Structure formats: C-alpha cells, structure tokens
Amino acid sequence: MCQAQEQYGGCGWPQGRPRVGCAQKCMKCKEASPVLVIRVGDAFCKACFREYFVHKFRAMLGKNRAIYPGEKVLLALSGGPASSSMLRQVQEGLSRETAKKLRFIPGIIYIDEGAVCGQSLAERAETLLQMETILQASGFPYHLAHLEEVFDLPSSILQHVPHNPAGPKNSYKEAVEGFIRQQRQEEGGGPSLPERHIQEKLAEFCMQDVARTEGLATVQTEQLIQLFGSVKTLTAKEELLQTLRNHLILHTARAQGYSKVMMGDSCTRLAVKLLTNLSLGRGASLAMDTGFSDDRHGDVVVVRPMREYAAKEIAFYNHLFGVPTVFTPALDTKALEKASIHRVIERFLYGLQAEFPSTVSTVYRTGEKLSATPGDAGLAPGATEPERCLLCSCALDTNVEDGSALQAILVSEQLSQQRLPAASPAGRGCCQGAEEQRGCCTNTTAPGADARADFLPLLCYGCRLTIKDMTCLESLPLYIRSEAERRKRRALMKLEIQEFLLEDEAVNPGES
Amino acid sequence: MPATCSACCASPAALRRPKTGHALCRACFLAAFEEETHRAIVAGRLFRPGETVAIGASGGKDSTVLAHLLQLLDQRHGYGLRLLLLSVDEGIAGYRDASLAAVRRHHRRSGLPLHVVSYRQLYGWSMDRIARHLGPRNNCTFCGVFRRQALDRGALLMGADKIATGHNADDVAETVLMNFLRGDVGRLRRGAGVGPAGGEGAVPRCKPLRHAYEKEIVLYAYFQGLDYFSTECVYAPQAYRGYARALLKDLEAVRPSAVADLGHSGERLLLRSDLRMPSRGTCQRCGYVASQTLCKACVLLEGLDRGLPKLGIGKHRRLRDKLRDGQPLTQEELRHLGAPAEGEPPEEQEPQGELGTDKEPWGRRELRGPRDLNF
Numbered sequence: 018m019c020q021a022q023e024q025y026g027g028c029g030w031p032q033g034r035p036r037v038g039c040a041q042k043c044m045k046c047k048e049a050s051p052v053l054v055i056r057v058g059d060a061f062c063k064a065c066f067r068e069y070f071v072h073k074f075r076a077m078l079g080k081n082r083a084i085y086p087g088e089k090v091l092l093a094l095s096g097g098p099a100s101s102s103m104l105r106q107v108q109e110g111l112s113r114e115t116a117k118k119l120r121f122i123p124g125i126i127y128i129d130e131g132a133v134c135g136q137s138l139a140e141r142a143e144t145l146l147q148m149e150t151i152l153q154a155s156g157f158p159y160h161l162a163h164l165e166e167v168f169d170l171p172s173s174i175l176q177h178v179p180h181n182p183a184g185p186k187n188s189y190k191e192a193v194e195g196f197i198r199q200q201r202q203e204e205g206g207g208p209s210l211p212e213r214h215i216q217e218k219l220a221e222f223c224m225q226d227v228a229r230t231e232g233l234a235t236v237q238t239e240q241l242i243q244l245f246g247s248v249k250t251l252t253a254k255e256e257l258l259q260t261l262r263n264h265l266i267l268h269t270a271r272a273q274g275y276s277k278v279m280m281g282d283s284c285t286r287l288a289v290k291l292l293t294n295l296s297l298g299r300g301a302s303l304a305m306d307t308g309f310s311d312d313r314h315g316d317v318v319v320v321r322p323m324r325e326y327a328a329k330e331i332a333f334y335n336h337l338f339g340v341p342t343v344f345t346p347a348l349d350t351k352a353l354e355k356a357s358i359h360r361v362i363e364r365f366l367y368g369l370q371a372e373f374p375s376t377v378s379t380v381y382r383t384g385e386k387l388s389a390t391p392g393d394a395g396l397a398p399g400a401t402e403p404e405r406c407l408l409c410s411c412a413l414d415t416n417v418e419d420g421s422a423l424q425a426i427l428v429s430e431q432l433s434q435q436r437l438p439a440a441s442p443a444g445r446g447c448c449q450g451a452e453e454q455r456g457c458c459t460n461t462t463a464p465g466a467d468a469r470a471d472f473l474p475l476l477c478y479g480c481r482l483t484i485k486d487m488t489c490l491e492s493l494p495l496y497i498r499s500e501a502e503r504r505k506r507r508a509l510m511k512l513e514i515q516e517f518l519l520e521d522e523a524v525n526p527g528e529s
Numbered sequence: 530m531p532a533t534c535s536a537c538c539a540s541p542a543a544l545r546r547p548k549t550g551h552a553l554c555r556a557c558f559l560a561a562f563e564e565e566t567h568r569a570i571v572a573g574r575l576f577r578p579g580e581t582v583a584i585g586a587s588g589g590k591d592s593t594v595l596a597h598l599l600q601l602l603d604q605r606h607g608y609g610l611r612l613l614l615l616s617v618d619e620g621i622a623g624y625r626d627a628s629l630a631a632v633r634r635h636h637r638r639s640g641l642p643l644h645v646v647s648y649r650q651l652y653g654w655s656m657d658r659i660a661r662h663l664g665p666r667n668n669c670t671f672c673g674v675f676r677r678q679a680l681d682r683g684a685l686l687m688g689a690d691k692i693a694t695g696h697n698a699d700d701v702a703e704t705v706l707m708n709f710l711r712g713d714v715g716r717l718r719r720g721a722g723v724g725p726a727g728g729e730g731a732v733p734r735c736k737p738l739r740h741a742y743e744k745e746i747v748l749y750a751y752f753q754g755l756d757y758f759s760t761e762c763v764y765a766p767q768a769y770r771g772y773a774r775a776l777l778k779d780l781e782a783v784r785p786s787a788v789a790d791l792g793h794s795g796e797r798l799l800l801r802s803d804l805r806m807p808s809r810g811t812c813q814r815c816g817y818v819a820s821q822t823l824c825k826a827c828v829l830l831e832g833l834d835r836g837l838p839k840l841g842i843g844k845h846r847r848l849r850d851k852l853r854d855g856q857p858l859t860q861e862e863l864r865h866l867g868a869p870a871e872g873e874p875p876e877e878q879e880p881q882g883e884l885g886t887d888k889e890p891w892g893r894r895e896l897r898g899p900r901d902l903n904f
Contacts, residue, residue, distance in 0.1 A: 148771055250684045250783075250784070252783065252784060269666045270641075278644075278899070291709070292706070292709065294794075295705065295709065295791060295794045295795075296780050296787050296790060296791055297790060297794075298786075298789075298790035298791075298793045298794055298797060299794065300793065300794025300796070300798045301794075301797035301798075301799065302798040303794075303798065303799075304799060355782055356780055356783075357783060358780060358783055358784060358787065361776070361779045361780055361783055362776075362780075363774075365775075365779070369710070369772060376710060379710065379711065379712040380709055380710060380712070382712055383708075383709050383712045383717075386714050386800060386801055386804055387798065387799060387800060387801065388799045388800060388801040388802065389799070395901055396843075397534070414793075414797050418796075419572040419573060419574070420569065420573030420574070420575075421793070421796055422698075422739075422789055422792035422793040422796055423793055424572060425565065425569055425740030425789070426548075426549075426740075426786075426789050426793075428564075428565050428568050429546075429548050429549050429561070430549055431566055432536065432560075432561040432564055432565060433535060433536055433537060433546055433549050433551035433553060433557075434535055434536060434551065434560055435535065435537070436539050473560060478790070478793055478797075479790075482784075482786065482790065
C-alpha cells in the first residue's frame, strides 16, 4: 500500500498484486487524483477517504443500535492510533448539524500503566502531560486513572449485575424520536441539555483528577510491581494486565454512571485477538471478547465501534488528518519474537497477511459467525444465571464432558503424579529434585498449592492457565481474594443444603 | 541432576512428558499413555463389543502406535473387537511404497489382516500423475478427498463397522487454526462435537488418539520399540496446513499446553444458529455422501479426465455450469481451469508398479471408477 503521489521506481509488489498507477482517478468520485490505496486496489482521494472513514463509524453505531440517545458513554483511550481515531470520530460526530448528530454524552478514561511496563516516575509524568493536552483539547470530561488503583477496587466489581434496560420497551427508533422532540423543546435558550451537562462536568472532573495524580501512592506501585513480578510468563502477564485494566474501566464507568464503554479495537487487532484467545483456551468466550457488544458485566456494556477498520486505514487517517497520538511502551515492547502467545500470533498473522491479503478479513469474518450465548436461545426458563469466572466474568466452560480435551488433561495430570501420598515417607523420593517437579505430591509442603487448588475451580479454562503461571496468589489485589473467599463459602453452603434445594440452579453451558 | 519419576517416586526419570511437564520413568510413562488412551476410548464410547474396526494404517507413527495400542488394549480390557489394517496407496513414489512396506512388516508381526486400496485402481489416477498435471500446490485437496472415499470403500469391502484413524492432538489443533484462517465454519462446527463417533462419510469414524500429543506418540513408539516410517510427503511443503503447523510449533514452544488448549477451544466454540450450513445428501453419479449434486471426488475426477485439473479447486461455479451444459469455454477460462498450455508434450504412460498387482480379493476389473461402485 503506497501513496500514489510518491515516486516509486520499482514498487516491488509481490506477484499477483494489482498495480495502481498514478494516472488513475479516485475510485469513488472519479475526479480527483488519489492519495492512498486501501485494501487491495482501491484508490481514494483525501475527501472521499474521509467520507468513507466517517461513514463507516456512524454506520457501525447505527446498524447495531446499541447506543441510545442521551446515554453516557465512556471512551477508553490508550493513546494509541485506534482509540485516538475513535475519539476524533466521536468529536466529529457530536459536532455536526442537529439532524445527523451523534446523540450520546461522552467521557474519556485514560489509564496509566507505566508502573507495570517499567517506566520511571519521570517518564510517566511526561506521558501524562502529553495525554492531558489531548484530553483537555477534546472538551469532554475525562478521568485519569493509574493502574495502582486496582488495589482499591471493591469486590462488587466481580459480580455480575443483571440489567433490565428500561429503554428497549420502546424501540430504538422511538427513543431517538423522543430525544429529538425533547431537544427541540429546549432549543432557543443557551446550549442544549447535554452540552450544559458536559460543561459542568468538565469543570468538576478536571479538579478531581489533578488531585489524584498528585497523590500517587508509591506503596501501591510497589505492590503492583510485586504482583507482576510473581507472574512467570509474559503471556500470563499480558492476560492479567488486560483483566485488571478492564476491571478499572468498569469501576470508573459504574462509579460515574456510564452505561456504555467504547473500546478502540481495530479489525486487525481483533483478528489477532481471535487467534490468541483460541490458543489460550478461551474458545467459549470468543464471541464476547471480539463481538461488537460485550455485556458480560450486565449493567455496563462494552462496544467496539472501530472493529471494521483495518490498522492501515486508521494509520492513514491519523496521518492525513492530524490525529494526535501518544506512544506508550507496552508490556511486550522490545520483547523477543517468541516471548508470548500474543507476539507469536501477531507475527504469524502479519506474515501470512503479506502473502495472502485476505487473511485478516477472513479471520475477522469467521469471528463474526460466532454466537455469544449457548444455543443462541438464552437460558432455559427457570434456570438462574450460569456460574461466572471470577476474573473475566464469562460463563464457566469447565464442566467436564466425557471424551473432551479437558477430561483428557485431567486424566493425564492425575496419572503423571503419585496417587497415594501417604505411602511415601516424608523426605524420601518424591521431593528430591524438587525444582524439577511441579506439583509432585498432592500433599506438598508448599502452602500455596492448597490455596491454588481452591482458587482454580472458580475460574474459566483460560484464566486458570493465567493463574497457574503465578507463583504467589497472595499478591493479588484484595478485592479478588475476598470475592474468591465469598464464593468458596457460598459453594460450601450450597453443598451442605444441596439435598433440600428444589430448583436447578446454575445451569452450566453444555449440560441439558 | 537426575530427577525421580513423579508417578512412582522410585525409579529415576527417563523422560519429561510434553503434555504436563512431569518427569516419568519408562514404565510409568508407557502405563500412563496406555491408560489415558483406554480412558479416552471408554469415556468417548468409541466402540461397542462385537464391532469390526478398520484401522487406517499408513505406516507412519500415528497409525502404527494406534494399531499397536488398539490390539493391546483390546486384549487387556476385552473390548471384543475384530481389528483390521486398511492401507491406502496414493501412488507417491518414494514415499508411499516405503511406508507401505512398514505396514506390511507390522501386519506380519501382529497377525492383523491387511488390505490395500490404491488410487490408481479406484480412480484411474495416482497422486504423482495428478501432481504432474496440477503443479506443486493444491495436491492435498485431491489426496484428502480421494483418501476419504478410498477408506470408506475399503472398509465396506472388508465388512468393517467403523474406521479408526490416528489423528493426534496436534492434528486437531492445526485443524482448528486452519479452519479459522480459511473461514470454514462448517468444519468448525462438525469438528466441535465431542460425542460418539460421527460420520461424514459412509462409515462412522473415530480418533482414539485425539488427545495424545504428537511428541508423546513418538516417545511411546520409541520406548516401546515400534518400527515406523517417517518422511514427510513430497507434496506437503507447499500445503497451506504447513503454516498452521509452523504456528503450532511456535505456540507449543511458548506454552506446552497450547495444543490441548486449542483442542478445548475447538470443542467449546459456539456458532450462530442462523448460519447456512451444507446439508447432507448423496452424489448423483456415484451415490457417495455429498452436500452438492456431485460429490467432490466426482468433480475432481471430472476435471482430471477432461484435462482441466483445477475444476475442483477454487470457486468456478459458473464455469462448471457451462461445462455441465455442454457450452464451449474460451481460452482464458480453460487456462483458469488448469488446461495445459499448447505445445506441452503428451503425458507418458503410467508405469506399472508392483503394488498394483498385489493380492486383490475383488479383482482388477471390478473397480474402474466411482461410477462403478454402487453405494
């Protein structure tokens, strides 16, 4: 994909790719000369590209009808190209003439993860400064959060809040019409309600957030570093980081009354995520992880409006229209090729895409064919909510079915370890070469093993793998541990009264 | 520092299991592997007493270990099965003749009856001849489609109730990845079933080694002293599956449980119920299972026989319809379908290999092509 304006003597196209000559016209308006080529041969001029880009965003929101007028939506900004582009689209969308205006109330959240990624306080402060410039320029209320704040989260974060939206009794169309009518009534004096609302909040929040950044607790920073230090593999670190980040965003959304969160995942990023999650054993929750809307938390719904944009389109848009981005190093910046599953998949997919240009879109389309609910028919009447994973809040997929891969793994683990721990006298045999044998005896002296054995049943398959890579569960934030305790107690309770319970609670997917 | 076996805690460990990372001694590993296969067979309800099972034997490690294991477990646990070896000769010189020799050795040692079916007999085309017409890529499509029918026919002729193949956990994982990369939702859904042996073809199939890691199969064969043939098929390097395989190797290096994790993901995939799925019917020409009017093998053969080998590869619906209606095709269209360019030398006669004259209970003349076998 080269810009047709530059002089390319020998483009060096791989064989079979159509060459786009500079003499061609924009494929849309057929008048202006093109400035870029997207996909495999579509040349666009600047104006048409902008229209195409903006239209896609609005079509995505309109088609899914997920965002109701007047709703508060939290934009998750990471400083990267996709989320910055998303912010620009929201700005543009809100500033148009009334008829075509986007009709929600945005806020922005930015999370500073510098402690985990090995940045010094000075570097973090500088990044924050750059981000604040962008945030203030947007004109929306914003929240600056530090990842250290996960240690202050309440355990209610991990609980699913069933949400009965009052809205959809009327249809989406009626909601929009009602909103327009209301707006017209307020027209005439001063800015409309949402704008006034925004201006007030802006004044409020800016003060709040300044106070927060100054009170950066070093104790919590150390705790965070210790937590990530206890995770052995980069794969597990990345997964843990994502989980904590999601919890923090969720908490901010709940606390400030946002009912939707917008994430800036692009098509390319989602294709990588699909294959990565497959490899991590998260096949059951693929649809929720990569679909347009993700309602696993109940009251707060995560939407992904950038999911049809290829990474290159976003990059070109940002370059042509001056969208500011801030580069922050991530966990896997400068990591080796095979350091984590995420890296391996990313490299593989990009490499394959170079040879088979339809790879990313094919993977993405396959992902679209996945369904979020088992059987797509919802739960059987009378059954309550399925059990959810402690960390990722997805329905548990660990019921052992006959002949399944999970069963085979459990059998293998069982057969590879000693079955009768009482038979071997302490200090002989099994504990020689202890560093080479993981989980050798069931009655191992390490205290962590018991805690882990209690903890794992509360998790889905994918999260289990992440926790298995941790050496010490004590460094997990309090809210996770206390919620785990609560669930364990509740499970024990249920066991005691199992024979007296009448209704079939907690139907797991896969069981009839 | 020598580690001790973590299962018996007595002998020094001889190996480290790829699947779980535990260090085991030889005896414990063999016992664990056999027990795991036995439990997978029982839990998956793969066989019923009194059934005749044809083991797809290629002479490679998976099918050798499978044949050995099934015979062993059948005796040890009394499954009550009648076991047969069924081999397919695709006609790949230097590869298949050597592996078939390994199958014959196994047959002599084990005493299991052996039957060989060959592409040349069934279809009139060997893989070498197909590759000469088709080029280096897309050969796996022909081989795979033909092999499925060949196994089914062989099994029916031998009176088998089931076919057991040696697909291992790595194969399953690669398939999940590949189907995602290619957008093959139909296969993703079919592959997800954990239940009792399903059947896409005429004879139900099962994969008893589905959860065994490829490396563990090799370890088992090594420690058990089994003899097999291991060279990669000459046409494999260009196959698309090679990408999935390379990816799987990298994933396994990062996290050894990735193979099993992919298997688990594949089982738990939920697909939308409103997707249009192919329905199961029969081929109009040969009666085999097909989702279209003609089964894939018939389409491929049609292309080969007409000198248009790419007829079955890629989406040429319009051209196929034209052919079916007897309309002439332009030069461009003929080139799309793989017709040889003008001036190419005529094809040489197929050399008669000794394999073709092997013991054939059904006689040489009876099977000329798919048209002749009534399903």
